[in-house]
Amino acid sequence: MNLQQLFQDFNPSKFVVHSCLLIFVAFFSLRLDNHIKWSYWWIFAPIWVWKALVILGATVGSYVWWRYPHFRLEGEAYIHYKAMLISLALHLILLMFELLVCDKLESGRHLWILVFIPLIFISIVSIAVCIWAVKHDRSFELELFCAVNVLQFIFLALRLDEFIGWSWEVVFVPLWIVMCLALVGVLYTIIFAGILLRTPEVNAQQRRSSFQTALGYTFLVIPVLIFQVLLANKLDEDIEISHTSVAIPLMVSFVTLILMSFNSKGGNKWWFGMRKDFCSFILSVCPLLQEYGNIAYHSERHRNGVELEQQSEKGGHVVRRADLFKPVLPIVSIELPD
Incomplete structure (x- = not known):
């Protein structure tokens, strides 16, 4: 058992986000199947925990930034701090969307197109954020997801308000395109891993890393595709299946993401003012x-x-x-x- 090897690449941000989303999907599917009778405000509790941690982490990080000016001279401190503020702004807009969704599900007093306005706005802004992140070598998973699905969000809002009468298979066309590109990426990782396994010049660590990458992306993309197919057929009433059964493949993908967070390098060191990797911070505190x-x-x-x-x-x-x-x-x- 090597604790350093287990936690040296641990990304706590991804772990928290994906864990909250996993719990939320489980609660939401059970609520749609009437297995639980909770209010939607309670169903969205994991989302509120996620956003509360983001706001608290950015607040503490900003306090440390302004309280100790000499910390700003540490490496790429300005880039890390800017990235944290940009992420905070995007999460606040996303929080506005989630509040509107929860209120819509609870009271039904808004049009869905109005509910989706913050999400459409964040999708447009995410394009510029992705360009900035590439320029400064920063990660941008959430921003990329929003940027490539802006048309999908518009279709969803129009279909939910019945401004268009398309079948759900047609509504999900933008997402089908994204999933096709993701499948191409998965196929590439599998072929690359197979080539490395048959190449004697490659060391065992590289083979293991490529194999784990291919396995992780396979269990990430394939379940999402299965979930999308089941969801489209469920909404079009082509199959009789519970919402919980539809959500199981999506939960498998979130479990995969949680496991991959233990091998995800990166992360912003200014959340909660830690200024170092999460593992090093925990070891120094305890x-x-x-x-x-x-x-x-x-x-x-x-x-x-x-x-x-x-x-x-x-x-x-x-x-x-x-x-x-x-x-x-x-x-x-x-x-x-x-």
Whole structure:
């Protein structure tokens, strides 16, 4: 067990977002099937938690930014801080859309086209944000998703208000196009991983990394495509199936995203004013965790055909050690009181 290897690329932002979305999808599907009778304001509770963490993280990060001016000289601090503010602005607009959706589902007093206006606006703004992110080598998953689906959001609003009478399979045409491109990307990763597995010059780590990437994208894209097919047929009343069954493939994709967050590099270091990777911050705050993280445990009996053991004569007894301990993190001394 190597704690450093497990958490060194951990992305807490993606973990929180995808976990909240997974819980929300589960609640929403159960509510549509009338398995639970909660108000939609409670159904959207995971979304509110997500947005509350974003607002709190940006507030604390801004306080640290203005309270300690010398922190601004650390590397690319200005770019990280700008990225955090841009992300906060987009999340606030997205929060406005989510509040309108929840109110519409609860009271039904708005047109869907009015509800989707913030989402359409954020989709247009996301195009400029994506350009800025590429220029400054920043990640932009949420912005890219909104930018490529602006036409889809318009179709959804018009169809929900019955301004157009198209079948749902036609309404989802923009999303079909995006999914086709995603399938091409998945096919490329699978072929690339197969080539690396058959290439003896490639080391084992690269083969393992390419295989994990192909496996992750496969379990991410294929379930979303299945969910889209089931949803379109469900809305067109071509099949009789519960909303929970329709949502299961989508939940599989979110579980995949949660697992992939443990191997997702990047993340903004100014959320909550941490100014460092999440793992390093947690270890610096909790020295006891660092003590545990300093040790990787291995249980090996043989290495190159030789048994790993230490024998010493101590009063006629033989001492054998099969478990090896090696430090994997910088050891920080902790002074304990006498």
